[in-house]
Amino acid sequence: MTNALEIKNVNKKYSDFELRNVKFTLPKGMIMGLIGSNGAGKTTIIKSILNIINYTGNIKIFDLDIKEKEDEIKEEIGVVLDDMFFPEILTPNDIDNSMKYIFKNWDSKLFNSYLTKFSLNINNPIKTFSKGMRKKLEIATALSHHPKLLILDEPTSGLDPVVRSEILDIFRDFIQNDECSILFSTHITTDLEKIADYITFINDGQIVFTKTCDELLNQYGIVKCMEKEFQKIDKKDYLKYQKNKYDYEILIENKKDFKKKYSIEVIDKITLDDLMVLMIKGEK
Amino acid sequence: MEIIISNSNGIPIYEQIKNQLKNKILNNELKEGELLPSIRSLARDLKCSVITTKNAYEELEKEGFVITVPAKGIYVATINKDLVKERQLTKIEELLKEVLILAKTCDIKQKDIIEILEILSKEDIND
Structure with a gap:
């Protein structure tokens, strides 16, 4: 297996927007940034990859078709979506307790070490957390079942430069293992310039290009x-x-x-x- | 080991990494057979992408400065420093020839060129 993610001819039609023949590949061990303006289709692509929405075409993660092997694949991926999906009355401790039953490889120790690193109190309800703290909690949750692929929708938006640089450092640590890869969409392109290997640019539902970040910035x-x-x-x-x-x-x-x-x-x-x-x- | 990357001098980052590692190998700061940081750890610590450090190492390998031992790591290669120096001298000669040709076309004296060279060498050369 050389690719973490392979997307071929993906189409999705909404009444006022469509994804047309989306195609790109994320090699294993690499970080890809997905860029494009608001409404270009970044989140739709991410939702297709996660099989949250219906689409036509072919998406393979670790060589497996997401439509056929969804459970197996989802054990191996960590996800952060743009909107917080935890109920506000839960505490990180509650999340720890429920994730144990969701992921086979859930690692409470690792989760706790991320909470300490991010200075998040395990017993405080999420509603007391700031936006940055919530994002950190989501990222800690996404990382704590030892995933091999992280899929992140705007993981650093709305966060201050210090927190963003902490999060980028975590991504850098994550890909020290060359089996691990990251796909993330963002508007903060300066973050990508510091970390991404590949850039995929999407405009109006179509892929404009996938190129290495180095090629774009140097040439x-x-x-x-x-x-x-x-x-x-x-x-x-x-x-x-x-x-x-x-x-x-x-x-x-x-x-x-x-x-x-x-x-x-x-x-x-x-x-x-x-x-x-x-x-x-x-x-x- | 210290590596300093400038984001504003216009030189691609992989080239800056390559040049600085090369200098360190040539002046013996990095010794023959020494294990170099892995592609991934170097990328993490320099805050650049993996492809950037990979390119830097690939070019160094092509030029014979490092060798990759599969499943072990990247090491400083055994290099013939005299040979490298010889090659650099040839390159300098070629570049200077160009300078002379250019100078001739607009009647610039040899003494002026030497003066420019002296001024330039006093300034910091940023590679």
Whole structure:
């Protein structure tokens, strides 16, 4: 088995939105970030992977079909969804007690060690927890049955930089075992720049690309120039452009090749944010 | 061992890791046969992705600076330092030739080039 997750031709139709031929692969031992604007389909993909919603197509986790082997697979995956799914009157202790009966591999000791690490009191009800504490509790719960794949929907949104960096450190520890992989969707693309191996970009229900984060950050670039320079650039040498009041911003796929061909001064490094904005808002 | 990664100098992170490890091997800070951190632990501690450290190690392996022993780890390879130095000298020669050609085209004196070199070597060279 070389892939943690394989998605092929997944389609899902809602009245006003559809996923079309979604296809990507997450190799084992790697971290993939799922990016896209609000409503692009990130959560729908995650829900399909978890078999929470109906879809057509083929999704395999650890080479097994989720529709056929759901119970077996769910023993091996840890999930954090965007909305908290624990009743507010429960305490972490109650969660510990119920998870024992849900997961064969539930590890109370590990769960408690995460609670200590996150300074969460085991006997306080969830309703007394702040948003960050709730997220930490969800992540602790997702990790405490020794999963091999973490699937996380916006695990770091709404959290302060310190908590986010703690959570990223936990993800880093998690993939020290090369059997373990992570798929997470987020809007906080700076988190991905620090941790993701692959980026899958989804727009309007379709996959735009899956690429290594290194390739995107090292090779892609933004050219900034004036109109008369822009006019000289061959259409096939850029992906998208945006006309601003004082300049043109042009998204290019390979800074080195571009520099060889054109003598334009300003070629900036991109961030994933720039990339998203230009891919979605830019013209061709 | 210390490795310093800059996020703003424009050099890809894998290249920064590669260059710094290479320097440490060449100046004997990392010794022949020494076990290097694993791809995953290096990624964790440098706060970068696994693919980044993997690329760095792959390039170092291609250039003969490290060897991977399956199921054991990555070690500093036995390298012939004289040979490496020789190669670097050849490369410097080539680059300097280019400089001279460029200088000739716009009539810049040799003395000016040497002066530039002196100024540059006084500044911090960030690899």
